[in-house]
Amino acid sequence: MGYFTVPKLSSRMWKVWSRNKSVFMKTWRVNFFPPFLEPLLYLFALGFGLGSYIEVIEGMSYPRFIAPALIAIAIMNSAFFECTYGSYVRMYYQKTFDAMIATPLSIEEVIAGELLWGATRSLIYATIMLPVIAAFGLIELPLALLIIPFAFIAGFLFAAIGMCFTAITPNINALNYPAFLFITPMFLFSGTFFPLELLPQPVQYVALAALPLTHVVGITRSLTLAAPSGFFMLHIIWILVVSLVLFVLAVNLMRRRLIV
Amino acid sequence: MIVAEDLRKQYDEFVAVDTVSFTVEEGEIFGFLGPNGAGKTTTMKMIQCVSPKTSGTLTVFGMDVTTHPREIKQLLGVVPQENNLDPDFTVFENLLVYSQYFDLPRAPVETTIAELLDFVQLREKQDKPIEQLSGGMKRRLILARALINAPRLLILDEPTIGLDPQARHLIWDKIKALKAQGITVVLTTHYMDEAARLCDRLVIMDFGRILVDGKPDALVREYIGTDIVDAEHNPRVIACLNRTGAKYDVWGDTVRVYTAHPQDVIAALLNDCGLGTITARAATLEDVFLKLTGKKLRE
Numbered sequence: 001m002g003y004f005t006v007p008k009l010s011s012r013m014w015k016v017w018s019r020n021k022s023v024f025m026k027t028w029r030v031n032f033f034p035p036f037l038e039p040l041l042y043l044f045a046l047g048f049g050l051g052s053y054i055e056v057i058e059g060m061s062y063p064r065f066i067a068p069a070l071i072a073i074a075i076m077n078s079a080f081f082e083c084t085y086g087s088y089v090r091m092y093y094q095k096t097f098d099a100m101i102a103t104p105l106s107i108e109e110v111i112a113g114e115l116l117w118g119a120t121r122s123l124i125y126a127t128i129m130l131p132v133i134a135a136f137g138l139i140e141l142p143l144a145l146l147i148i149p150f151a152f153i154a155g156f157l158f159a160a161i162g163m164c165f166t167a168i169t170p171n172i173n174a175l176n177y178p179a180f181l182f183i184t185p186m187f188l189f190s191g192t193f194f195p196l197e198l199l200p201q202p203v204q205y206v207a208l209a210a211l212p213l214t215h216v217v218g219i220t221r222s223l224t225l226a227a228p229s230g231f232f233m234l235h236i237i238w239i240l241v242v243s244l245v246l247f248v249l250a251v252n253l254m255r256r257r258l259i260v
Numbered sequence: 261m262i263v264a265e266d267l268r269k270q271y272d273e274f275v276a277v278d279t280v281s282f283t284v285e286e287g288e289i290f291g292f293l294g295p296n297g298a299g300k301t302t303t304m305k306m307i308q309c310v311s312p313k314t315s316g317t318l319t320v321f322g323m324d325v326t327t328h329p330r331e332i333k334q335l336l337g338v339v340p341q342e343n344n345l346d347p348d349f350t351v352f353e354n355l356l357v358y359s360q361y362f363d364l365p366r367a368p369v370e371t372t373i374a375e376l377l378d379f380v381q382l383r384e385k386q387d388k389p390i391e392q393l394s395g396g397m398k399r400r401l402i403l404a405r406a407l408i409n410a411p412r413l414l415i416l417d418e419p420t421i422g423l424d425p426q427a428r429h430l431i432w433d434k435i436k437a438l439k440a441q442g443i444t445v446v447l448t449t450h451y452m453d454e455a456a457r458l459c460d461r462l463v464i465m466d467f468g469r470i471l472v473d474g475k476p477d478a479l480v481r482e483y484i485g486t487d488i489v490d491a492e493h494n495p496r497v498i499a500c501l502n503r504t505g506a507k508y509d510v511w512g513d514t515v516r517v518y519t520a521h522p523q524d525v526i527a528a529l530l531n532d533c534g535l536g537t538i539t540a541r542a543a544t545l546e547d548v549f550l551k552l553t554g555k556k557l558r559e
């Protein structure tokens with residue numbers, strides 16, 4: 001079977017999602033704390049600290065500029081790290097996937113369930129962050145609430161990216177490579193803390209083509225400012241298409257790794 | 261229940277299971293014996309539909325493993341060689357979460373779980389995290405987990421690995437009780453006494469092939485005879501045995517004489533050759549195993 005065989009799935013994949021949700025809820029206090037604290041730290045350090053030297057950026061205050069980026073970054077991190085380190089631990093150390101595929105669940109459903117859970121984590125994080133950021137008056141309500149469903153879609157994208165790396169990593173330490181070589185640059189150069197337009201033109205194109213976060217920031221910023229960018233639909237289409245392709249790829253790579 | 265014909269499994273170039281055929285009948289306990297790396301686990305995984313076969317045919321409950329994995333797995337209970345309980349949950353939650361993978365209705369399953377925990381004597385531990393269980397308790401919990409979907413066929417890959425005699429006896433009792441309920445059991449083991457005690461029929465595998473199959477006592481009679489006389493290994497014994505024409509093998513510092521008439525052999529060794537340290541005993545499955553699979557340690 002190839003790398004792009006479309007997986008057959010049933011609603012049983014939600015059982016896998018449900019298992020991960022149960023584990024998450026067991027320690028919900030610890031899990032709900034970071035998305036609450038993180039925006040505060042960034043807003044004080046960068047928004048109100050560093051940002052006090054910046055009068056206006058793109059016609060707005062600096063905290064207002066970075067607020068949607070903070071949400072986008074949280075969406076990225078929560079799904080990506082869940083489906084890399086989290087999934088790898090479940091797959092390799094805990095043998096959870098082995099136990100699951102001995103039941104009527106198929107490996108395709110196990111991976112799909114993991115990705116759905118990664119996306120759900122992004123949704124939860126975004127949902128907790130929104131009121132914190134809204135308390136500073138940095139986002140336009142109610143339009144910004146659309147970020148909640150959007151977080152699931154964008155989270156799914158990063159979950160699929162993470163799962164592809166998990167499927168090919170030789171060991172857990174090697175997952176540091178995508179984390180540092182892909183996630184960190186994305187964190188900095190995706191129109192997050194300064195406008196993409198400041199980058200040289202060719203670099204901008206590279207960012208748009210290869211850094212998914214640029215598209216996600218494009219959407220969250222349109223929503224928090226209630227000012228849709230001209231590229232809104234383009235961002236959405238990019239995210240949907242790439243998510244679907246990487247989802248299929250992740251499932252196939254994982255099947256190749258685990259079904260021998 | 262299970263029919264395998266010319267079943268093969270190849271990992272890249274390496275042939276792990278080499279053209280084996282066997283049939284497991286409904287209601288019996290069927291054993292797979294064999295040295296490390298013989299291909300037992302690989303065979304179990306093909307039956308469980310988690311490892312695809314390379315060639316040959318394999319049907320379970322009359323269904324093809326390649327085309328009906330979900331239907332087969334729904335009716336199967338599995339104790340894997342390697343423990344894979346979910347460390348993120350307690351004992352009770354492990355069974356509950358696992359039952360959800362089978363899509364079992366929540367309310368009745370809680371009663372089932374309580375019964376299963378009683379069955380494997382882990383009821384008091386039900387709220388303990390997995391890491392607090394001993395090896396034997398983990399094995400019993402995995403057995404309970406394998407029973408959650410009321411399977412018709414149980415696959416037990418070394419169910420008593422690393423257990424103390426008490427825990428092994430407990431597991432044996434449970435396996436017999438399950439057989440009495442009409443459940444078919446396929447097991448692998450390295451314990452010959454376990455196989456002799458439990459299995460109605462068994463096969464001995466080596467290097468991916470099935471060497472022999474049959475009932476344990478029939479195999480012993482066919483390959484060894486009824487009795488064994490162990491004597492000290494030295495040139496005089498060998499000379500003496502050669503003179504009498506007895507069948508024997510050398511195992512380290514003992515000579516193992518296969519016979520149906522131990523008194524005669526003992527008399528011959530004592531009287532004609534004047535030797536000490538001789539023990540006579542009944543032949544066992546272990547003698548068959550060692551005779552067939554040889555002395556070499558598998559890497």
Ligand SMILES: Nc1ncnc2c1ncn2[C@@H]1O[C@H](COP(=O)(O)OP(=O)(O)OP(=O)(O)O)[C@@H](O)[C@H]1O
Binds near residue numbers: 276296341
């Ligand atoms: N995933 C794999 N890839 C490559 N080779 C494998 C794989 N799994 C097993 N093997 C090889 O296949 C052979 C049979 O392994 P298997 O696990 O079936 O043996 P076994 O009879 O269960 O042994 P043991 O008694 O040690 O459990 C071994 O030589 C093993 O190294």
Ligand SMILES: [Mg+2]
Binds near residue numbers: 300301302341417
């Ligand atoms: Mg094995």
